[in-house]
Amino acid sequence: METLSIIQNLRVQDVLDVAFLSVVAYHLYLWFQGTRALKAMVGLLGLGAVYTLARSWGLFLTTWVFQVFWQVLVILLIILFQSEIRQVLERLNPVKLLGIRKMTPPEAWIGDFVNGVFQLARRSIGALVVVERSERVQGHITPGQVMEAAPTPEILLSIFQKDSPLHDGAVIVADGRIRQVATYLPLSSEKDL
Numbered sequence: 001m002e003t004l005s006i007i008q009n010l011r012v013q014d015v016l017d018v019a020f021l022s023v024v025a026y027h028l029y030l031w032f033q034g035t036r037a038l039k040a041m042v043g044l045l046g047l048g049a050v051y052t053l054a055r056s057w058g059l060f061l062t063t064w065v066f067q068v069f070w071q072v073l074v075i076l077l078i079i080l081f082q083s084e085i086r087q088v089l090e091r092l093n094p095v096k097l098l099g100i101r102k103m104t105p106p107e108a109w110i111g112d113f114v115n116g117v118f119q120l121a122r123r124s125i126g127a128l129v130v131v132e133r134s135e136r137v138q139g140h141i142t143p144g145q146v147m148e149a150a151p152t153p154e155i156l157l158s159i160f161q162k163d164s165p166l167h168d169g170a171v172i173v174a175d176g177r178i179r180q181v182a183t184y185l186p187l188s189s190e191k192d193l
Contacts, residue, residue: 145180146180165182
């Protein structure tokens with residue numbers, strides 16, 4: 001009988017509310033799939049189920065412990081998963097979603113860049129180069145020296161010469177320009193590599 005009364009009192013807003021939250025939950029699942037955060041979310045859902053059972057059974061002490069635990073847990077999760085949270089917020093950036101970011105066409109710089117990389121390879125000079133596209137790398141790297149230069153063969157050769165103070169680390173190329181040198185890339189958190 002109670003289910004029937006819920007269905008009879010169902011409004012369009014309720015259906016839209018459930019549909020919206022379902023879409024948000026699905027996209028969060030897709031974004032966090034294969035990360036530490038997904039495992040943590042599954043664990044939190046399990047704890048949420050235990051908390052709900054404790055409340056429905058009238059276990060006051062257990063309910064109180066969970067209420068205190070949730071307050072501390074929110075702060076702890078923000079600290080532990082700040083990089084994943086940052087990635088989600090960057091994906092939700094309205095400027096990025098609208099495609100407003102102005103980029104230099106690759107034809108203007110890619111030829112010189114590829115020529116420089118091949119010259120490094122011919123001379124057996126190792127080089128780490130990150131070409132930034134739609135996904136910003138700022139939150140993932142240890143910043144090095146800021147540089148504003150075209151990625152020409154001469155510049156790349158001078159950066160990666162063994163005696164250069166900038167040769168350790170990676171070069172970040174964004175919008176057709178060298179933006180940073182001597183940056184350090186993070187180790188992968190993937191355990192399957």
